[in-house]
Amino acid sequence: MGLHVTALRPDVLTLDLADGPARFHAIWLRDNARDDASRDVVNDQRLFDISELADEVVITSAEVVDGRLCVEFGPDGVVSTFEAEWLEAHRYDGLERGSPEAVPWLAADLDPCRLAWSRRDDPSARSAATAALVRDGLAIVHGLASGHEPTGPSIAEVAGIWGPIRETNYGEVFHVRAEAEPVNLAFTPRALNVHTDNPYRRPVPGIQLLHCLVASQAGGVTVLVDGFSAAETLRSEDRGAFDMLSGHRVPFRWRGDGFDLRNRAAVIEVDDRGVVLAVSYNNRSAAPFDMAYAEMSGFYEAYRSFANLLHRPEMEYRFTLSPGECLVFDNQRVLHGRAGESDPDRYLQGCYLDRDWVHGSIGNPTEGSTP
Template structure:
């Protein structure tokens, strides 16, 4: 659980050209700019007193948002703007929490893992989750930080997978229905419905947006084979960046198409295999050999892209990254479908029956924050 450092005392303020420089009593200096301060004014004329939502649009503000004067009043920052004489006060602790002039912007705490690091993570008991907020918070926190968690002792009743999703949010219904069955079928419409092994993949890269979470609940398992495999795609992508920066650059820069088609649906999306944000942090991975459509890249990029793609795919076969799990009836795994790849080993015969559903991450993270705050 993350805790914020205490707010230092604001001891001096300087106005240099159009920048405000705050001096804190921990020897830290931070710059603030007029447009940012005005846009984030805290007063009742700027934010709704009940919900704290902004009451104006940037176009309603003067073109010149430079600061005329700045001073410390009762420990907080008081500012007057030049163009219209607008005055407002910023609580020191609010400025400290929201300051943007830092060597490194605040990042998510995410733990990249290889199999050895993930093996020791505890399973979460279903009953405890339903009765104890601390147990629930620990479960959600693990999904956030590691991208997966195992829940044990989920009643082996059909449909329970959706009940587990409803513990934190909503089931994401798709053309496969509210839940889907994973078991061997006589005339399989999908390789998932055979006894064949499945290479690690993320589900449904052809959707926009891609389902953020997948839950798989084991109702029946076979004695031999059929083990589930999870792999941290962020760890794998990060290894690719370290080992072959050129390949990483190609897979993040170029987008490729994915497609699923049957009698009723024709789902298509074009996205990168590895998605990074403006800070270079890995945000999402997509990898599904079965639904990758013919790449439509510029001709002079194609060969290099295929080399990069193969390098990455080899990495996704490294045994040390594969977390093997033997799911027993009552076990449920939940994983971030934009981060953690999943697959399974083949099985010869016998009954193996899982039920799955999708959900979104926003409500899971939201409940996690609320429980941790409480």
């Protein structure tokens, strides 16, 4: 069935689209007019500001010509055509919008995507790894340097598959190994509870890389938990707890090395449509909670429920990162930790990337818009 105009008022147009009828406001269509005076033909960016339109924008005529919608607006007389596919993709009437990209997983379902370093320039291998980072929140790159005096591809080169390293006060590359006076418990052999890194930073690092150079003989098992999966489970099992965690921001703080880093983040961050955007969970850097007295005990109840969920065995994907392998993961989604004491010889390097280098590198590049 093709595109049809089924009702027309000066302020609202109703169309029959493939997914059913959809209404469009005159002001919305005018704001998104596709004519050459409204959009740049090269970069498709809008050429006018909303304040330049008349107070009352109306539709003076609308018809389908050659499968495309042709609309004339008043009072400025602009004529614009809209492709059926574009209208389908941007309809806002009668469709629930979710996040189609991330697919929550349980440990038993996860089969991490592996990218061989030697195939990094193969477009299909590379885009499969990027798609896995968006879908599962992680991928593994293998065939890299290993040992205490490594030769071969470094973590910086792995980061470069997607984009430049985001440097922090820990340096461009940080070193996860036992230190004499560690500024962070990560830099000791201790077991580490599952967590997201650096929730005390604003913005929080989006993508993290961990490259294993020397593995532990005993212990040092990596534990990964899909925070989105845990958040969705909490939403279905205890809606009140989910609302409590998504409705409050809590303080995170890290001090050391001449820095005092602070941020406030929701343990579960959702957008205005309820889609989970990020999880921030770190028992080491969570600062004293500061919500109102009347909310404190309820918040702790919700926080403990979520923590218990994160530690359910079916949530925990356990594996040992081998020398020469680099785990790449969404730091605002996939929690990581290590089970058991690792031996002091274990040596990993880590770094961060901004998430745009991964999440922005797929999709339709012609749909670019203004920052």
